Structure formats: C-alpha cells, structure tokens
Amino acid sequence: MTALSPTFPWAKGAKDDYRACPVTTLKVDLHTERLIIANAVMAVVCLTLGGIAALLIALTRWQAIHLLDATWFYRLLTLHGIDMLVAWIVFFEMAGLHFGSTVLLNARHAAPKLAWLGFILMTVGGLMANFVVWFDTNSIVTFTAYVPLKAHPLFYLSYILFAVGALIAVITFFINIVVAKREARFEGSMPLVVFGLMTAAILATYTLLQGAAAIVPAFLWSLGLMDLDPGIYRNFFWGFGHPAQQVNLAAMVAIWYSLAQMTVGIRPLNEKFSRLAFILYLFFINLGSAHHLLVDPGLTFGWKAVNTSYAMYLAVLGSMMHAFSIPAAMEVALRAKGFRKGLFGWLRNGPWNEPGFGALVTSMILFGWVGGVTGVTIGTEQINMLAHNTLRLPGHFHATVVGGTTTAFMGFTYYVIPLIFRKELKLKKWAVWQPYVFGFGTLLVSLGMITSGLQGVSRRNWDITFAGVVPGTVDLTLAIFGIGALIAVTGGIMYITVVLTSILTGPRLEASNMLLVAGTNNPLLESTKLTDHQLEDKQNQPRGTLVLVFAFLVWFAVYYLTNWWLLGRTWFIR
Numbered sequence: 292m293t294a295l296s297p298t299f300p301w302a303k304g305a306k307d308d309y310r311a312c313p314v315t316t317l318k319v320d321l322h323t324e325r326l327i328i329a330n331a332v333m334a335v336v337c338l339t340l341g342g343i344a345a346l347l348i349a350l351t352r353w354q355a356i357h358l359l360d361a362t363w364f365y366r367l368l369t370l371h372g373i374d375m376l377v378a379w380i381v382f383f384e385m386a387g388l389h390f391g392s393t394v395l396l397n398a399r400h401a402a403p404k405l406a407w408l409g410f411i412l413m414t415v416g417g418l419m420a421n422f423v424v425w426f427d428t429n430s431i432v433t434f435t436a437y438v439p440l441k442a443h444p445l446f447y448l449s450y451i452l453f454a455v456g457a458l459i460a461v462i463t464f465f466i467n468i469v470v471a472k473r474e475a476r477f478e479g480s481m482p483l484v485v486f487g488l489m490t491a492a493i494l495a496t497y498t499l500l501q502g503a504a505a506i507v508p509a510f511l512w513s514l515g516l517m518d519l520d521p522g523i524y525r526n527f528f529w530g531f532g533h534p535a536q537q538v539n540l541a542a543m544v545a546i547w548y549s550l551a552q553m554t555v556g557i558r559p560l561n562e563k564f565s566r567l568a569f570i571l572y573l574f575f576i577n578l579g580s581a582h583h584l585l586v587d588p589g590l591t592f593g594w595k596a597v598n599t600s601y602a603m604y605l606a607v608l609g610s611m612m613h614a615f616s617i618p619a620a621m622e623v624a625l626r627a628k629g630f631r632k633g634l635f636g637w638l639r640n641g642p643w644n645e646p647g648f649g650a651l652v653t654s655m656i657l658f659g660w661v662g663g664v665t666g667v668t669i670g671t672e673q674i675n676m677l678a679h680n681t682l683r684l685p686g687h688f689h690a691t692v693v694g695g696t697t698t699a700f701m702g703f704t705y706y707v708i709p710l711i712f713r714k715e716l717k718l719k720k721w722a723v724w725q726p727y728v729f730g731f732g733t734l735l736v737s738l739g740m741i742t743s744g745l746q747g748v749s750r751r752n753w754d755i756t757f758a759g760v761v762p763g764t765v766d767l768t769l770a771i772f773g774i775g776a777l778i779a780v781t782g783g784i785m786y787i788t789v790v791l792t793s794i795l796t797g798p799r800l801e802a803s804n805m806l807l808v809a810g811t812n813n814p815l816l817e818s819t820k821l822t823d824h825q826l827e828d829k830q831n832q833p834r835g836t837l838v839l840v841f842a843f844l845v846w847f848a849v850y851y852l853t854n855w856w857l858l859g860r861t862w863f864i865r
C-alpha cells in the first residue's frame with residue numbers, strides 16, 4: 292500500500308494498491324480488479340441483450356416460423372450486431388487488456404482515472420446506440436450503417452463515444468506497459484500472452500482511428516454538413532471493420548494460450564515462433580480488408596486481386612502457426628504427464644470436464660475447421676461472386692466470432708470469477724457442459740447458414756419467399772440453422788446463469804485452486820516445471836498434432852476445390 296511517486300502527471304494519486312493472488316501468486320492491482328469487474332459486467336449485459344435479439348431474429352429467418360415483422364427484424368438485427376460484435380466483445384477485451392498490462396506483469400494500473408473515463412464513454416455510447424435504434428425507425432441501418440442509409444446523428448455519435456472510450460482504454464494499456472517496464476516489474480521480454488494482447492492493442496489503435504475516418508464523416512453528413520460518397524464510406528468502414536476482427540482474433544489467441552496454460556500447463560514450444568505469428572497479424576491483416584469490397588463497382592479488378600491475395604495469406608499463415616503451436620504444446624504437456632499411448636492418447640486423456648479446456652478445444656475447432664476454412668474460401672475473388680451477401684457470410688463469421696471468440700471468452704470468464712470477482716464458481720456441472728452446448732448449437736447455426744447460402748439464400752433478408760420459389764432443401768437447411776439457434780441460445784442462457792449465480796450469491800472468497808473441476812493441482816505453476824528434457828523427450832513429440840494438421844489441410848483443400856467446382860458449374864458451356 293505504498294504510495295508511489297507518480298511517474299506522469301495523469302497518474303497522480305495512483306497507489307500501489309494490490310493484493311497477492313493465493314493461487315497464481317500474482318499481484319492483483321485493486322484498480323485493475325474493479326475495472327475488470329465493471330467491464331466484464333457490461334460485457335455480460337450486452338451479451339444478454341444481443342442474445343435476446345439473436346433468438347428473435349433467428350426465429351424470423353427460420354422461414355417456417357417467421358416470427359417478427361420486417362421493422363422489428365431489422366431493428367433487432369441492428370441491435371444484435373452492435374451489442375454482440377461491438378459491445379460484448381470489446382468490453383470483454385478491455386477487461387483483458389487491463390488484466391494483461393498489470394496482473395500478468397505484477398504491475399500496477401498507472402492510469403486508473405483515464406481507464407474509468409474510457410469505460411464511462413463506452414458505456415454511454417453503447418447504451419445510447421441501443422436507445423437510438425430502439426426508438427428511432429430511421430436509425431435501423433444495421434451495424435455497418437452504410438451510407439446513404441441515413442440514421443439519426445445520435446446514432447453516429449454513440450459509435451464515436453464508444454470508439455473514443457475504447458481508444459482511451461487501449462492507451463492505458465500502453466501506459467501500463469511503459470510504467471511497468473520503467474519500474475522494472477518484469478524482466479526481459481514480456482510474457483507471450485501479454486505480447487498477444489499487445490498485438491491486439493496495436494491493431495485496436497489503428498482500427499479505432501480508421502473507424503473515426505468512417506464514422507466522423509458519416510456523423511457530419513447526417514447533420515447535413517457535408518456530402519459523403521457511399522463507395523468511400525464503405526472503403527473506410529471496412530478499413531475499420533475487418534481489422535477489428537483481427538483485434539478479436541489476436542485477443543482470442545492470447546486467451547487460447549492462457550487457457551492452455553491454465554488447464555493443461557503448457558509451455559510454448561517455441562516462443563519466437565508464436566511471437567512471429569502475432570507479428571504476421573500486425574503487418575498483414577489490415578491489407579486483407581478488401582474482401583468486403585469484392586462486388587463494389589468503383590474499384591478495379593487488379594486492386595481487389597492484390598488486396599485479397601498475398602497479404603491475406605500471410606495473415607492466415609499466422610493463424611496456422613498458432614493452430615499448430617497450441618495443440619502441439621498441449622500434446623507435449625499431456626504426454627509429459629504420461630498419456631503417451633498411440634497418436635491420440637493424450638487427447639483422450641485431456642481434462643474434458645474442465646470448462647476452460649472444453650471451451651478451448653471447442654473454440655479452436657469451430658474457429659479453424661469451420662470459420663477459417665470458409666473464410667479463406669469466400670475471400671477468394673471469383674468464389675466471392677457466388678457467395679457475396681448470401682447467408683454463407685454470417686455462417687462463416689458465426690463460426691469465428693461466436694464459436695471461436697465468444698466461446699473462448701466464455702470459458703475464460705469461469706476463471707475470472709474466482710480469481711478476480713473472488714466468488715466461488717457455482718453450478719459447476721453447467722459450466723462443464725456449457726461450452727459444448729453453446730459450441731454444438733453454434734456449429735449447427737453456421738452449417739445451416741452456410742448450406743442455405745450455398746443455395747442462394749441471401750443475408751439480411753426478412754423474407755425469402757417473396758419470389759415464390761424456394762426449394763425444399765432450403766427449408767431443411769434453415770431448420771438445421773433454427774434448431775442450432777435454439778441450442779446455442781440455451782448455451783448462452785447457461786453461461787449467463789452460471790455467471791450471475793456465482794457473482795450475486797455466496798460470500799466473497801479467496802480462490803484456493805486454479806482448476807475448477809478437474810483437480811486440485813495447479814497447472815499454472817506446473818507449467819514452469821515442464822523441463823527442457825521433457826520438451827525434447829522423443830516420447831513427448833507432438834505426432835498426433837501433426838496428423839491433425841494434415842487432416843486439416845486435406846479438409847481445407849477439399850472444401851476450397853469443391854467451391855471452384857461449383858463455380859465452374861454455374862455456367863454451362865456446351
């Protein structure tokens with residue numbers, strides 16, 4: 292509780308207030324603790340709002356039920372996009388950034404006031420967006436807010452407030468890192484997880500500035516102060532909207548590493564390799580934004596081809612590197628524990644009843660095998676001509692941001708509750724099942740959307756029967772999607788119930804365990820014990836993962852080439 296001499300004027304009054312976490316032995320700064328709690332609570336509130344909207348719009352797109360009228364469908368579609376993709380994910384990420392820049396470095400929060408300012412702006416912006424869309428019919432413009440659809444000026448202002456708030460919170464991440472370095476809170480290079488979060492923070496800074504370039508002109512245009520070209524808006528919007536997904540990606544991968552450390556005690560096999568993969572995101576992902584503009588008339592073929600090829604593949608390479616290195620590290624750690632039988636004995640013996648492990652594996656499978664493969668495919672210019680604006684798009688990104696990011700964040704929450712909220716996790720059985728239920732539902736949602744899209748069902752379309760010709764197989768694939776939505780929403784309700792029951796009931800309790808269900812050992816401390824000898828032991832080499840990697844490549848090639856085949860069958864030349 293020593294008061295430190297402030298390093299910077301804005302850090303005045305910042306104290307070295309912390310408690311020592313009995314499980315991880317890390318210092319938890321008390322400002323950080325409160326910031327994490329506030330951000331996490333807002334994240335869950337937004338997830339709840341977005342989830343209610345999800346259920347209702349899904350029951351509308353499921354043509355057999357077709358629940359809502361057109362206005363309500365588009366209103367809730369707009370709110371769903373904002374509350375989920377913007378609010379839930381970003382609030383959660385801000386909690387993660389505060390955590391990574393202090394607790395993981397044994398450091399203090401050097402700019403708590405600034406961080407609270409950011410939080411308040413985000414909260415006001417997020418609530419305002421909900422109000423405007425709810426009460427103003429003109430502001431039902433979906434979260435992309437494409438010009439020339441003109442929303443109320445307050446709509447754009449709410450985005451600006453949220454973005455400025457997020458930018459401020461991101462800046463405090465960098466301040467914390469600089470101060471921690473100056474105060475010698477950590478030695479050498481920063482831990483891998485913090486490195487991953489820093490990648491996310493750098494991308495977020497760029498992204499938010501780019502977002503300002505899109506939304507500020509739209510705001511002025513809505514006030515009648517300037518003209519705005521729809522093509523320019525789209526270009527700027529996706530300069531923001533696409534990298535924003537890489538922020539989510541980098542944050543998710545950082546969470547993957549920590550979940551793998553927390554549940555099976557991995558030691559990254561080659562830290563330089565993993566860091567390089569993060570750096571690839573940093574340099575190459577932004578250039579891939581053009582895949583959103585592949586049917587835009589104002590841009591040349593050459594520009595589109597260049598911007599969706601080389602750079603995108605280098606970024607994809609980054610994900611491939613993580614997708615190998617994390618399971619490989621898990622395999623080595625589990626083999627070192629003695630699970631050496633055959634190629635996959637380690638996998639069978641993983642702690643499947645530990646929520647963090649279940650969430651990690653579900654998230655990696657859905658993200659890579661469904662989201663990644665379909666994403667790269669529809670990002671290919673020629674194939675995009677068939678897929679553009681069909682349900683294949685939301686089918687792809689529900690596998691990435693829902694099956695991937697959201698599942699990982701949900702799994703991570705279960706550890707935040709004992710370690711940061713200092714409450715015992717309740718309904719543990721529910722927590723064990725939750726990632727599987729949510730993941731399975733999301734898988735069906737994605738597959739149902741993708742297969743409907745393959746048959747030409749368009750996205751963001753309230754009623755697809757207007758032309759009168761809907762093949763019967765569409766009813767089938769939409770039913771798969773609809774049933775998946777019911778299951779996914781059930782998984783979402785399970786998550787929210789576990790979280791609320793845990794944080795609202797029972798006394799405050801110091802955590803005593805890392806693992807929630809699978810045992811009383813502490814893999815986090817064990818991980819430091821994985822010796823070089825164990826890493827190099829012939830018996831512990833990741834042979835199973837290698838097989839999985841090749842299976843993945845085969846699946847990827849089959850799906851990709853099938854799409855070219857389908858494209859070839861579009862025009863019959865006889």
Ligand code: HEM
Nearest residue numbers: 345348349372375376433434692693750751752776779780
């Ligand atoms: C409970 C699981 C969920 C279900 C059942 C669900 C369902 C849907 C449906 C039916 C649509 C409309 C598709 C269309 O007509 O084009 C949609 C759109 C969307 N969803 Fe979800 N969703 C879920 C979770 C999420 C989550 C967790 C996120 C983000 C993290 C998310 C992000 C989006 C986005 C960005 C859109 C596009 C909105 C637009 O086109 O303006 N969804 N979702």
Ligand SMILES: [Cu+2]
Nearest residue numbers: 533536580583
């Ligand atoms: Cu994109």
